[in-house]
Amino acid sequence: MEVARRAGLPVPRVICYAEHPDSPHAPVSTLMTRIPGDELGVVYKTLSDFQLKGYLEAVRRWKSPWGKNRVYSVLGTAIRSVRMPNHLAGPFESEQVFNEYLLRPAWSGGFPSETEYHNGLDRAKKMESMSHRFTHGDIKHHNLLMPNGKITGFLDWVSAGWCPEYWDFTTALLFAREDFWWYKFVLGLGVISMWQNWTVNVH
Numbered sequence: 001m002e003v004a005r006r007a008g009l010p011v012p013r014v015i016c017y018a019e020h021p022d023s024p025h026a027p028v029s030t031l032m033t034r035i036p037g038d039e040l041g042v043v044y045k046t047l048s049d050f051q052l053k054g055y056l057e058a059v060r061r062w063k064s065p066w067g068k069n070r071v072y073s074v075l076g077t078a079i080r081s082v083r084m085p086n087h088l089a090g091p092f093e094s095e096q097v098f099n100e101y102l103l104r105p106a107w108s109g110g111f112p113s114e115t116e117y118h119n120g121l122d123r124a125k126k127m128e129s130m131s132h133r134f135t136h137g138d139i140k141h142h143n144l145l146m147p148n149g150k151i152t153g154f155l156d157w158v159s160a161g162w163c164p165e166y167w168d169f170t171t172a173l174l175f176a177r178e179d180f181w182w183y184k185f186v187l188g189l190g191v192i193s194m195w196q197n198w199t200v201n202v203h
Contacts, residue, residue, distance in 0.1 A: 003062075003074055009055060009154050010035070024086075028158075035153035037145035044141070044185060052144065055154060056168065060133040064162045068132065071098040073161040081137060081159050083171060095164055099128050127166050135163045139172045141182050 005011045012032035019028050066076040072091035073079055079090045092098040103124060111117035137159025145153030159171075169186070176183045 004059070004154065004157055004160075009059070010152050011154050011157065035145055035155075037147040037152040040141040040144040040146060041182070043146060044181065052139075052151065055151070056136070056139075059136065060165070062134040064134070066162070068162075069094045071095060071132075071161070071163055073159075074157075079137070079159070079161050079163065081171065083174060095132055096128060098164065099125075127164060131165045132162065133165050134160070135165075135168045136160050137163065137167065137171065139168050139186075141185075 005013065012035050015031040015033065017028065017030050020026060064070070066072055070076075070091060070093055071079060077091060078088045079092075080088055089101060090098065092101065103121070106117075106121060106124070108114050108117035111120060136154075136157065138156050140156075143155040144151060145155065172186045173183060176186070
């Protein structure tokens with residue numbers, strides 16, 4: 001989050017940090033400054049202009065200090081995500097290794113037919129040719145604060161790192177129903193909507 005703040009993104013300042021080794025789901029906590037605004041889910045109907053696309057385009061240009069082919073966190077360590085077993089995985093030496101890790105638990109029982117399973121698997125494998133960029137890792141409406149249409153808070157950077165470009169898009173849609181406003185909102189973000197036909201449930 002400090003990296004994002006220094007780059008000019010609207011994030012809170014960290015006051016202190018603590019570790020909780022006995023908590024499997026929240027092993028660390030941070031105390032941060034308060035930021036004004038309502039979360040996006042409260043105000044999205046009144047928006048006429050939205051800045052998220054610009055912010056995402058900006059962070060995707062950040063260069064990796066740890067090697068352009070590796071998949072890892074800002075610190076060069078494991079990626080943290082709700083999509084991972086135990087919320088941690090890696091780091092991975094290449095995007096191919098990362099994608100193989102994600103596809104390993106895929107099985108035909110999660111699809112209506114064997115044909116749909118193999119079609120979905122083929123779409124997922126095409127993602128290996130996509131670019132590799134910095135990602136926030138947890139873009140959800142409750143992590144975006146704004147008054148009057150301007151983003152004042154871009155929260156929760158614990159999952160940030162250098163991942164495949166599709167990572168932000170598929171994570172943003174994780175658990176989202178197609179009839180929920182957030183689903184259509186994410187598809188409307190031009191910076192990631194181009195990947196909407198390549199989604200596949202592998203986690």
